[in-house]
Amino acid sequence: MLSDMAPRTTASRAPRKTADGGSEARERLLRTASELFYAEGIHVVGVDRIVAAAGVTRATFYRHFPSKEDLVEAYLGVEDANLRGMFDAAQVATDDPVELAGLLIDGIAEDVARHHTRGCPFINAAAEYPDADSGVRRAVGKHRAWFRGSLERVVSALGSDDPVTRAGQLVLLRDAALVGGYLDGWDNVRVAFVGAARQAAGLDPAH
Amino acid sequence: MLSDMAPRTTASRAPRKTADGGSEARERLLRTASELFYAEGIHVVGVDRIVAAAGVTRATFYRHFPSKEDLVEAYLGVEDANLRGMFDAAQVATDDPVELAGLLIDGIAEDVARHHTRGCPFINAAAEYPDADSGVRRAVGKHRAWFRGSLERVVSALGSDDPVTRAGQLVLLRDAALVGGYLDGWDNVRVAFVGAARQAAGLDPAH
DNA sequence: CTCAGCATAGAACGATCTTTCTCTTTGATG
DNA sequence: CATCAAAGAGAAAGATCGTTCTATGCTGAG
Numbered sequence: 001m002l003s004d005m006a007p008r009t010t011a012s013r014a015p016r017k018t019a020d021g022g023s024e025a026r027e028r029l030l031r032t033a034s035e036l037f038y039a040e041g042i043h044v045v046g047v048d049r050i051v052a053a054a055g056v057t058r059a060t061f062y063r064h065f066p067s068k069e070d071l072v073e074a075y076l077g078v079e080d081a082n083l084r085g086m087f088d089a090a091q092v093a094t095d096d097p098v099e100l101a102g103l104l105i106d107g108i109a110e111d112v113a114r115h116h117t118r119g120c121p122f123i124n125a126a127a128e129y130p131d132a133d134s135g136v137r138r139a140v141g142k143h144r145a146w147f148r149g150s151l152e153r154v155v156s157a158l159g160s161d162d163p164v165t166r167a168g169q170l171v172l173l174r175d176a177a178l179v180g181g182y183l184d185g186w187d188n189v190r191v192a193f194v195g196a197a198r199q200a201a202g203l204d205p206a207h
Numbered sequence: 208m209l210s211d212m213a214p215r216t217t218a219s220r221a222p223r224k225t226a227d228g229g230s231e232a233r234e235r236l237l238r239t240a241s242e243l244f245y246a247e248g249i250h251v252v253g254v255d256r257i258v259a260a261a262g263v264t265r266a267t268f269y270r271h272f273p274s275k276e277d278l279v280e281a282y283l284g285v286e287d288a289n290l291r292g293m294f295d296a297a298q299v300a301t302d303d304p305v306e307l308a309g310l311l312i313d314g315i316a317e318d319v320a321r322h323h324t325r326g327c328p329f330i331n332a333a334a335e336y337p338d339a340d341s342g343v344r345r346a347v348g349k350h351r352a353w354f355r356g357s358l359e360r361v362v363s364a365l366g367s368d369d370p371v372t373r374a375g376q377l378v379l380l381r382d383a384a385l386v387g388g389y390l391d392g393w394d395n396v397r398v399a400f401v402g403a404a405r406q407a408a409g410l411d412p413a414h
Numbered sequence: 415c416t417c418a419g420c421a422t423a424g425a426a427c428g429a430t431c432t433t434t435c436t437c438t439t440t441g442a443t444g
Numbered sequence: 445c446a447t448c449a450a451a452g453a454g455a456a457a458g459a460t461c462g463t464t465c466t467a468t469g470c471t472g473a474g
């Protein structure tokens with residue numbers, strides 16, 4: 001269903017740049033690869049599959065990405081940017097720390113239920129990249145450090161005791177929600193997650 | 208460090224059966240493959256690597272396992288048996304439900320800290336097997352269903368309200384502890400895990 | 415209009431993947 | 445001692461992996 005998309009009209013074959021300067025082929029590659037990597041895993045998805053699904057040739061692929069691993073890192077970069085975007089949106093939406101914390105927890109739940117039904121892209125990637133020094137693992141570490149730090153700031157603004165531990169618990173719970181949603185079904189996880197997360201944040205457990 | 212072990216004395220080349228009826232070559236294969244799969248991932252570890260590290264030939268491999276996937280399932284079977292063993296040992300050790308719950312939480316923490324430093328074998332395997340109908344994913348599902356059910360029984364014995372949700376939270380927390388221990392380091396996760404787990408179980412949060 | 419640059423198509427590289435094969439050697443059992 | 449199953453060594457199948465290559469066509473900027 002993904003491999004046989006875009007017969008690609010022969011009419012659009014030139015260096016079409018996209019609005020923000022990137023090339024169209026590059027964006028199609030990145031978007032297609034992101035879907036495939038997330039849905040199926042990284043090592044199982046070969047370059048052939050990616051270029052076929054993106055309607056691009058191997059030569060074009062290697063013009064935009066020096067190697068497959070660079071594409072993997074770009075994929076994680078997209079996921080990272082998405083989550084940062086969600087955080088920013090929530091922070092713009094309210095000034096009240098309590099409301100912000102509730103918004104973030106609900107946003108995470110919403111995201112797990114609707115978009116990330118195959119687990120956490122970073123956890124899944126890390127499962128396939130055991131070398132902690134690899135570029136992929138460094139990207140994972142950077143993302144997680146940012147996420148943890150952001151939560152610490154949010155929890156601190158709540159004025160609760162031991163914000164570091166509480167933020168750590170929220171990190172744990174989001175990981176678990178993503179994993180559990182994938183392997184046990186979101187319906188079996190939702191209640192446990194929201195309850196535990198609100199408690200960890202120091203919010204009134206009621207919804 | 209693993210690939211160049213056991214030059215294998217030419218003296219032991221026969222159908223040596225092991226104590227419980229299994230063959231020696233089969234056990235060596237399973238043990239070696241388990242280490243490699245857990246430490247590096249499944250798709251990255253080829254049959255060549257496994258047979259070389261186990262000091263066995265491909266022919267012997269395929270005599271014991273119809274395909275590589277059967278070996279993967281056997282590997283998950285070992286992990287499943289290990290965790291069940293831990294549960295059984297704790298249940299033998301005490302009759303008091305409160306003490307049992309504490310023992311299990313500490314046992315999980317101990318296990319994450321010492322043995323499972325590369326995440327959860329089942330979560331990692333699931334990351335590489337997107338097909339929910341595959342044998343691997345079925346093994347994962349079976350293991351998780353057993354784990355969840357066992358926790359529900361333990362929490363029920365505590366007499367706490369809503370044991371299903373509480374057990375669900377404990378499942379979440381163990382997943383998260385395994386993932387977090389791998390990606391963030393156990394030291395950054397331990398306090399958050401033990402605290403949240405004891406609270407979820409309805410135990411006195413103090414250690 | 416010309417030309418550099420990007421995208422195309424498609425073949426090909428060597429490496430590695432899983433699986434199967436033949437042939438020999440070993441050890442335990444009758 | 446003769447027999448047979450299990451394990452040995454090693455070649456080889458056919459597929460797919462990531463990567464590089466040549467040769468051609470289209471486009472927009474100079």
